[in-house]
Amino acid sequence: MLRNPWCLMSFPVTRLRRLRRTDQLRNLVRETRLTPDAFVYPMFVCPGEGVRKEIRSMPGVCNLSVDEAVKEAQEVRSLGIPSVILFGLPDKKDEVAAGAWADDGIVQQAARAMKREVPDLILMGDVCLCEYMSHGHCGVVKPGSTPQSLGAAARDALSARQGVVARSRGLAVRSREEKEKVIDELASIVASVVSKFEIDNDASLELLARTSVSLTRAGIDIIAPSDMMDGRVAAIRAALDEASFINTPILSYAAKFASGFYGPFREAADSAPQFGDRRSYQMDGANLREAMREIELDIEEGADMIMVKPAMPYLDVIAAARDRFDVPLAAYQVSGEYAMIEAAASNGWIERDRVMMEALLSIRRAGASIILTYHAKDAARLLA
Numbered sequence: 001m002l003r004n005p006w007c008l009m010s011f012p013v014t015r016l017r018r019l020r021r022t023d024q025l026r027n028l029v030r031e032t033r034l035t036p037d038a039f040v041y042p043m044f045v046c047p048g049e050g051v052r053k054e055i056r057s058m059p060g061v062c063n064l065s066v067d068e069a070v071k072e073a074q075e076v077r078s079l080g081i082p083s084v085i086l087f088g089l090p091d092k093k094d095e096v097a098a099g100a101w102a103d104d105g106i107v108q109q110a111a112r113a114m115k116r117e118v119p120d121l122i123l124m125g126d127v128c129l130c131e132y133m134s135h136g137h138c139g140v141v142k143p144g145s146t147p148q149s150l151g152a153a154a155r156d157a158l159s160a161r162q163g164v165v166a167r168s169r170g171l172a173v174r175s176r177e178e179k180e181k182v183i184d185e186l187a188s189i190v191a192s193v194v195s196k197f198e199i200d201n202d203a204s205l206e207l208l209a210r211t212s213v214s215l216t217r218a219g220i221d222i223i224a225p226s227d228m229m230d231g232r233v234a235a236i237r238a239a240l241d242e243a244s245f246i247n248t249p250i251l252s253y254a255a256k257f258a259s260g261f262y263g264p265f266r267e268a269a270d271s272a273p274q275f276g277d278r279r280s281y282q283m284d285g286a287n288l289r290e291a292m293r294e295i296e297l298d299i300e301e302g303a304d305m306i307m308v309k310p311a312m313p314y315l316d317v318i319a320a321a322r323d324r325f326d327v328p329l330a331a332y333q334v335s336g337e338y339a340m341i342e343a344a345a346s347n348g349w350i351e352r353d354r355v356m357m358e359a360l361l362s363i364r365r366a367g368a369s370i371i372l373t374y375h376a377k378d379a380a381r382l383l384a
């Protein structure tokens with residue numbers, strides 16, 4: 001009867017549809033399951049009181065003042081979701097990201113209030129400088145070969161190209177070709193200014209470490225660095241240990257790719273870089289082997305858990321990481337992944353709940369045990 005020696009038995013003896021016949025059978029043989037205790041819900045905390053401002057590109061997700069964030073945290077906990085990750089929108093930004101490490105920083109305030117009101121919720125703190133820097137980069141910006149302030153470099157570049165500046169006034173009345181030409185020229189001016197600056201890796205480490213200690217002091221349970229500076233896990237571990245926080249785990253955004261899928265987040269956290277992009281520190285989306293090196297280094301530096309981000313465009317990276325490393329693995333289903341599902345659903349082009357669960361399941365099946373997702377609350381409700 002064994003016609004195909006390499007597979008046990010074939011049709012008509014084997015019929016895979018037998019186990020797909022009913023809900024109960026499908027449930028019995030399901031290989032991957034979603035449960036709310038895999039979810040982490042991201043929250044954006046802003047100054048003020050009673051503020052609940054919906055993010056235009058992320059319907060259903062809001063900037064929340066501390067009091068509203070506490071209410072939201074209670075709701076999250078009541079849905080069986082064990083954890084939130086906090087991002088902050090400071091009332092002012094500067095060139096040293098003071099809002100990230102100040103004792104009364106916005107995330108520090110939220111952490112204290114949440115620890116008091118919802119003590120058994122695990123608080124993760126995203127550690128990055130971009131939301132707190134006036135230039136929106138994740139590290140300290142320093143002049144490259146020509147030491148000059150950003151403003152001065154911009155003024156120099158513009159005064160050398162007065163012609164295009166003059167033509168750019170009255171842009172609205174010009175023809176399409178003319179407009180495109182002016183815009184191209186302006187872009188090249190911006191690029192010439194930007195190329196004079198770089199993100200200073202080692203100077204950023206000190207600020208990231210200081211931020212981590214300050215957040216932990218305020219009640220954050222897990223430190224999650226997302227800046228992608230080299231050596232930041234070791235710097236943070238050393239600083240936490242020095243401050244006697246030897247038991248605070250680090251969840252490293254180890255393989256974080258430079259991605260167009262972060263678009264809506266940058267509106268939510270008001271953290272878009274004012275010039276250039278993040279490609280000199282976040283990873284190139286083409287590189288799987290390099291992602292493995294990033295993860296390996298972070299584990300060596302002391303990361304307790306690792307993360308791959310974004311999720312759905314990088315499921316292969318999640319699967320490879322699961323295969324290779326024996327630490328808890330998280331994946332971040334980012335703002336653009338959320339926004340695409342919401343936008344298509346609101347047009348009636350896809351079934352929202354079904355696609356939401358399928359996307360989350362794919363991340364789980366690829367091997368992530370923890371999923372950071374803006375859909376956490378809605379998915380938990382469906383699973384209840």
Ligand code: PBG
Pocket residue numbers: 126128130138226227261262263264265266278333334335336
């Ligand atoms: C901060 C940070 C970003 C995200 C998480 N932490 C933005 C970025 O790197 O530009 C993105 C999350 C999302 O898109 O949902 N560096």
